[in-house]
Amino acid sequence: MTTQFPAGTILGYPRIGRRRELKKAVEAFWAGTIGADELEATAATLRQVTRDRLAGLGLGRADSSIPESFSYYDQVLDAAVTVGAVPTRFASLVAADGTIDLAGYFTIARGEGDNAPLEMTKWFDSNYHYLVPEIGPETVFSLASDRIVREFEEAKAAGFITRPVIVGPVTFLLLGKPSDAAPEGFEPLSRLDDLLPVYATLLDRLAAAGADWVQLDEPALVSESIETPRSESLGALEFAYATLGRLARRPAIFVAAPYGSLDDALPVLAASPVEAIGLDLVRGQVPTDFAGLAEKTLVAGVVDGHNIWRGDLAAAFDTASRLSTLSPHIAVSTSTSLLHVPHDVADESKLSAELTSWLAFADQKVGQVVTLARGLSDGLAAVQAELDYATRALAARHAAPGVRDGAVRDRAAALSESDFTRGDYAARLAAQDVALGLPFLPTTTIGSFPQTGEIRRARAQLVKGALSEGDYVDLMRAEIGRVVELQEEIGLDVLVHGEPERNDMVQYFAENLDGFAVTENGWVQSYGSRCTRPSILWGDVSRPKPITVEWSAYTQSLTAKPVKGMLTGPVTILAWSFVRDDQPLGETARQVALALRDEIADLEAAGIGVVQVDEPALRELLPLKKKDHADYLDWSVGSFRLATAGVTDSTQVHTHLCYSEFGVVIDAIRRLDADVTSIEAARSRMEVVSDIRSSGFDHGIGPGVYDIHSPRVPSVAEVTELIERAIEAIPERQVWINPDCGLKTRGYAETVESLKNILEATRAVRAKAGAVVPA
Structure with a gap:
């Protein structure tokens, strides 16, 4: 035990392999x-x-x-x-x-x-x-x-x-x-x-x-x-x-x-x-x-x-x-x-x-x-x-050019308190009830559907130049059509386009925002065999043109049901990127929020009545030292509100959080002022609902009933039990039914079976509650 410690060392090394x-x-x-x-x-x-x-x-x-x-x-x-x-x-x-x-x-x-x-x-x-x-x-x-x-x-x-x-x-x-x-x-x-x-x-x-x-x-x-x-x-x-x-x-x-x-x-x-x-x-x-x-x-x-x-x-x-x-x-x-x-x-x-x-x-x-x-x-x-x-x-x-952009900084400096504030929640809820006409216990998914080998190959061929942009768009539209048809057949209430065109929920936006770069082989382990390629946020951020609007508008044209526009929130974009270290994170988050605010305005103008801004990393970035919590929660909540506060009362804003213990940030979740928040809850078997109940949280909440990080298909009885636990703790009018997270990593067979079980369980709970469900 007297051996000299080495003069230089590392605490660990990537273990997934250079090529995964x-x-x-x-x-x-x-x-x-x-x-x-x-x-x-x-x-x-x-x-x-x-x-x-x-x-x-x-x-x-x-x-x-x-x-x-x-x-x-x-x-x-x-x-x-x-x-x-x-x-x-x-x-x-x-x-x-x-x-x-x-x-x-x-x-x-x-x-x-x-x-x-x-x-x-x-x-x-x-x-x-x-x-x-x-x-x-x-x-x-x-x-x-x-x-x-x-x-x-x-x-x-x-x-x-x-x-x-x-x-x-x-x-x-x-x-x-x-x-x-x-x-x-x-x-x-x-x-x-x-x-x-x-x-x-x-x-x-x-x-x-x-x-x-x-x-x-x-x-x-x-x-x-x-x-x-x-x-x-x-x-x-x-x-x-x-x-x-x-x-x-x-x-x-x-x-x-x-x-x-x-x-x-x-x-x-x-x-x-x-x-x-x-x-x-x-x-x-x-x-x-x-x-x-x-x-x-x-x-x-x-x-x-x-x-x-x-x-x-x-x-x-x-x-x-x-x-x-x-x-x-x-x-x-x-x-x-x-x-x-x-x-x-x-x-x-x-x-x-x-x-x-x-x-x-x-x-x-x-x-x-x-x-x-x-x-x-x-x-x-x-x-x-x-x-x-x-x-x-x-x-x-x-x-270097682009590290500081005067126009971006001037816009951020001109913001006022009104840019961070939406109208009264009760008025918004009434307007959304009229606009959307959703049933008791409305059902939806978090956003992504399984990414098949065909989808990934098409994206790779586009990058290599082996597939034209027009042919690629046709393939993606065909996939979106299949996803919409599947959701309507299953009976979901608020639909998504399935995100077939997206390689990653952060990289996709990084590729379309100024101030970012993306890697070819910059893989890191997220969990188990799941790997991501964090983008590099190196300069001031702005949006040169719309990113998601065309895909969402096309999807809405295929169905009479509401379609969610899907965006990744500013905190998550920071958390899942390698972020510049030459200025406070709050400044960078505000720049990203302004870019997203522009995207949301364009989605709303295109007729999208529901917009989800995912923030699964909100809890993740919470500092480990309590003295730093207040500053972090101030800028993280503020960046979300800046991104979403420009919409009308009738546009329903969703957010999604996962992978985290939520009790410590429940007040921050309330301050986000999203109309609906979906959260991971299935693997912990609804442990989070006690925090929600004790906090007095009064906005829409979707505690997940399907653990998508496991290949298991939850039974109807299992999902029913989870839904009943949720509505025992939370006022029924607030509860939404959804999976824990996006379905990108799952296969179609297990996804379809799981979603059908979720809908069967939801219908059973609705019937037991005597709910009137619109035709």
Whole structure:
């Protein structure tokens, strides 16, 4: 346990493969076209490619600087399976020796039959999603999987001494939820005494295998959004690392705490026996000195793992250097795992050379870490040229055309309070009742319908020039016609066009707004096998021409039922893009909102009476520190209202939120002043309705009744139960019926069956309530 910590490291690396090899292999396994052995072989190859790549970029082969952070699906699920925290409904998946095979692992993630998967929610304030562990008094902890040991041994056999990574015990329990069998008031953190022996066994196994260091990720320590009282969290932290620290045999322990500052948790770690502490110095600041820090290796997270800008390398070097006043043992790292950024800028042949010079993807960030570590070891002069190059690139970026647009800034500066305000809700509701004539418990979907292989091929052929614009439009219109016909056959009340022309709910708009660029291979993992390509928001934003109006107007021409115009909201466009870091987010959000306001005005003029502005990321961007909440909620709510406040009373504004715990932002949701808000609720089985009821929320609300993130088809009885839970808690006139989210990732067979079950359940509840449904 006296092995020196590496001078430079990263907290994690993208695990999906440069060309999404893991995604493709996992989905082939799900489809039954490859077996577990072939999937394991693909994963092993990817792990080896990653190690070789990182070594080639300058990290050491035998000094624990390369993290072993691979996952088939999710790192929190990995931790749950490792310690045996498997819900009782999946007990049949557990073998006699306590292990679970890959098929069982994925079943817990995705569900099967009547067994719902683990709930999914946002990983702190990132666009990654994790699976929520279910912990109860009945949970039997044991070392049920030694995969983390085997992957270390695999690396060792290939000539590498890597650093195994696992979610730390305190964060694992703080992120967990009580199991269905847990009594009222049960807290998963109360099981810490029972969990720590499993971590102790794992550390012993890793030490026996030859691991010098282990990384325990404890990001829950930086968040003030955890409901557990802070004193209890800190007490658990102190106990956990005192216990693990005194083990007779273990690797040296590196506690990483990304996404913010440790604050009052840092003295607790400083007093513990751990050997290294990671500090996110992109989100946090160099701490003050106190007892115990001088004996620790302080790992300076000065390279931004959460965004793609080259940044100010000289400032990062200065920040890392200032840690030397606290401890003689300083190392350099990324602020977070690099799973949030794409692999390599060199993979982008279509970005301009100017823009490329401003960027650093995962591989470039590894290079930055290596440079800064060399500077700390050999002195500033050894890296001055690299620092100067980064400084020149930063200056060029600030001066580049389009980064600042006078017309955009003048328009934002001229806004007044009236630009953010709609009329009285009661008057709007009356006008919309007349205009739309919707039934009790109106039904709709969130927007997208399944994207078939034919749709994706047509889009790819258009990009390659193998399909003319006219032929492409004809194909998309034919698909829209099929989607409209299907919705009318099923019986939905408010229709959508299905979004066949859209590659992604943010990228589609980025491609049509000034101030954005899009990538070819900039894939990042969102959850499981789901990958996205965040756009790059590099300059001032404006809308050169209408984006969605033609598609929505065509769809409305096919049906007498109301059609929703579908837009992505300003907060979500920011959250799911790599956003410029040279001005406050609120300023950028206001620019995007003005562009969307213009689009909504054109939709309304084209006869679209319902407009949905999706904001699934509203909760996601909520800062982890409470002192920052008010400012964030002010600009995020304000940007939505700016986008939507220009419509008439009879135009119904919808919004959609998902992937999040909503209780903490229910007041913000009310302040959005949308006429109807649809939210994710099926996987949590309507937990959110209690927050809605207690808050006095009085606008339209559509708690989801179909978990679209699972291949399961919900039965009529299941949907009926969810609807009844909703109307028991919420006044009936407010409730809408809809899936949790868009249907893009689902297949048509399961989608149609699920929607038919939703409509059958809705009709049954309507009949039971004696509702009069317009013909």
